[in-house]
Amino acid sequence: VTKAFGELDLIQQIRSEQIRSQQIRASRSAGAGKRTRANSSVVLGIGDDCAILRPPCGHEILVTTDFSLEGRHFLRNIHPPESIGHRVLARGLSDLAAMGAKPLAAFLSLALPSEMPATRSARAWLARFFAGFNALARQYSVPLAGGDTSESPSPNILADIVLVGSAPAGRALRRAGSPICPARAGDALYVTGALGGSAAEFAALREKGRLASARTSPDKQKGINPHPHLYPQPRLAVGQALLCRKLATACIDLSDGLSTDLAHLCYESHLGAEIDAAALPIHPLAARAANADKENAPLALALHGGEDYELLFSARESARIPRAIAGVPITRVGRLTRGKAIELIDASGHPKPLIPRGWEHFRT
Numbered sequence: 315v316t317k318a319f320g321e322l323d324l325i326q327q328i329r330s331e332q333i334r335s336q337q338i339r340a341s342r343s344a345g346a347g348k349r350t351r352a353n354s355s356v357v358l359g360i361g362d363d364c365a366i367l368r369p370p371c372g373h374e375i376l377v378t379t380d381f382s383l384e385g386r387h388f389l390r391n392i393h394p395p396e397s398i399g400h401r402v403l404a405r406g407l408s409d410l411a412a413m414g415a416k417p418l419a420a421f422l423s424l425a426l427p428s429e430m431p432a433t434r435s436a437r438a439w440l441a442r443f444f445a446g447f448n449a450l451a452r453q454y455s456v457p458l459a460g461g462d463t464s465e466s467p468s469p470n471i472l473a474d475i476v477l478v479g480s481a482p483a484g485r486a487l488r489r490a491g492s493p494i495c496p497a498r499a500g501d502a503l504y505v506t507g508a509l510g511g512s513a514a515e516f517a518a519l520r521e522k523g524r525l526a527s528a529r530t531s532p533d534k535q536k537g538i539n540p541h542p543h544l545y546p547q548p549r550l551a552v553g554q555a556l557l558c559r560k561l562a563t564a565c566i567d568l569s570d571g572l573s574t575d576l577a578h579l580c581y582e583s584h585l586g587a588e589i590d591a592a593a594l595p596i597h598p599l600a601a602r603a604a605n606a607d608k609e610n611a612p613l614a615l616a617l618h619g620g621e622d623y624e625l626l627f628s629a630r631e632s633a634r635i636p637r638a639i640a641g642v643p644i645t646r647v648g649r650l651t652r653g654k655a656i657e658l659i660d661a662s663g664h665p666k667p668l669i670p671r672g673w674e675h676f677r678t
């Protein structure tokens with residue numbers, strides 16, 4: 315790597331991308347006649363040895379970190395750079411959403427291979443990566459407050475995201491439920507949005523190649539994300555509403571697939587569960603998975619597909635859960651039970667064990 319693409323240069327480029335992003339945000343807010351509200355939690359951002367954050371009074375700090383590795387979490391020949399930038403941030407935001415937290419700041423570490431030369435191609439890739447990253451960051455007012463850059467020792471791009479968020483002290487949603495209001499047998503289980511869309515879209519992308527499927531017509535159905543794989547929407551508003559309104563007893567985000575993430579929630583809560591197969595909200599892209607071999611049947615995609623980044627939560631049987639929160643449909647899909655068994659109830663009412671076999675990154 316030449317000097318032109320040294321660390322300082324990369325940081326400069328990231329910084330100027332950030333400034334450009336802030337300007338876009340400011341001009342959009344001004345255009346809409348809104349007061350520009352900067353995220354006041356960042357006292358000091360990029361440029362010093364550390365960032366300085368000031369969490370809201372009476373809040374606790376939540377921190378999550380996620381790798382996004384080329385070949386494991388994304389493929390350069392399938393995912394456009396904008397999608398990679400979006401997905402890197404969405405993974406972290408989804409973890410904050412699962413705990414009802416508000417994002418305060420993001421920290422991004424990037425390693426680019428030297429085989430991306432010190433030419434326009436690396437710059438162009440980074441610009442598009444940050445276009446995707448910043449668009450999502452603006453949507454949720456999450457400033458990029460720091461990070462690190464390095465030359466990757468492998469031919470792969472490596473990204474690591476750290477998200478810092480906050481929640482009122484003692485109130486963050488947990489897999490085992492809150493200490494004040496823990497999950498218990500008999501609680502109903504709900505999911506946000508629709509399931510299986512990410513795996514279905516990825517399968518389609520892989521089959522047709524990027525260019526063909528980028529032109530698939532977006533689904534007009536209300537509250538349905540037309541690109542659940544390329545541009546998943548972290549459910550921050552839902553998580554925060556569940557926390558504020560004290561609706562959820564336990565919560566997790568669906569990153570690895572319902573079967574696997576439900577097992578995590580049950581394990582932490584020391585409970586079992588029943589899922590009603592007929593009740594699962596299946597994403598139109600998964601429902602359309604036509605010449606379905608067993609692996610790719612709509613139900614299998616919804617149960618095991620993974621990367622939907624929806625929320626799975628439990629609530630008291632008596633709690634009034636709205637049909638939608640912040641425009642996102644909420645569907646009741648089952649209940650928590652005593653014991654350890656996790657079962658899928660099929661359309662004819664027969665239970666069978668629901669084995670966790672969610673997404674384990676790319677099975678290439």
Ligand SMILES: [Mg+2]
Nearest residue numbers: 409412567569
């Ligand atoms: Mg998670």
